[in-house]
Amino acid sequence: MELLKRRICDSGRAIGNDILKVDSFLNHQLDVQLFQEIGKEFQRRFRTERITKILTVEASGIGVACITAQYFNNVPVVFAKKSTAKNLNAEVYESNVYSFTKGAHYIIRVDKKYLKAEDNVLIIDDFLANGKAVLGLLDLCRQAGAHAVGVGIVIEKSFQEGRGAVLKENIRLESLARIKSLKEGKIIFMD
């Protein structure tokens, strides 16, 4: 997606060899107009699918997911909640996620009422790096018996293992910008 790639070049900042700061438009300050274009692009890529629900994880996935839902007939958005506490609760699906950034595990949870066997789920997130969050969301879908239709990612760090891990699950992955490398603070795209 050219508009997004331009924005990453103009406003993104590579730190070290693997961190890309895009908090001016994607995950701290949010550019809603850009999100609209992102939503339209996800709609274009998944338009042949019958989506009934968008699933994301707090916090930075929520804005993109809500704006995107508008281009999918306003389907409900569900965000998985993060917590560090294990919590025996029969009313929720939960999955264990390892965060490389924080070097720690956390739990993501969705109330069973909001993820059903009849759902066709589009998973949306802002970043794909190691893929652990997306695998956790896929795990929640599996527990619910819901059909995960695909995964829509705004920025994929293609030099990390997330893409391979998601594709191994036999699920369609659409990333709007794919970063080949951030070496020496230079942002290089895949194509």
Place this chain on the structure above:
Amino acid sequence: MELLKRRICDSGRAIGNDILKVDSFLNHQLDVQLFQEIGKEFQRRFRTERITKILTVEASGIGVACITAQYFNNVPVVFAKKSTAKNLNAEVYESNVYSFTKGAHYIIRVDKKYLKAEDNVLIIDDFLANGKAVLGLLDLCRQAGAHAVGVGIVIEKSFQEGRGAVLKENIRLESLARIKSLKEGKIIFMD
């Protein structure tokens, strides 16, 4: 806002005397179509103000804030990040917030780049209860020298002290649904 009140009656659930569960449409599963009507109503109420930024706090404020921004010429949304760790960082504004629900303090933070003295800020949040989160957001605005134009709340629990605490700051408060009481599991509105 009648549509919202009807939805609260239909889908909300009062638990004990002071908890209102609205996770089927407001803070776990998100009804984007309802959020559009909420956004239009905030726009109607604040239409005479020149808003340059919408400020909220993760996580459940983000969806409403992003959809609402569309009715304010797509102004940027900034969400304050929550953390429990004190963190000496000269690049952020931070404020200490006490959560009655969790019985614990947490810190909210905004990068100084995204809140400026020239900003006219509309604060948006899903709930107003004790008002501590909104007071924290007002504190961040004050530190930045930004002008807080008003506070837009989806559901106000008017039997708690949030409303009084916010009005004491001499700031305009617009709550789209005001709950007078949840006693014995019955949802009673202010008017």
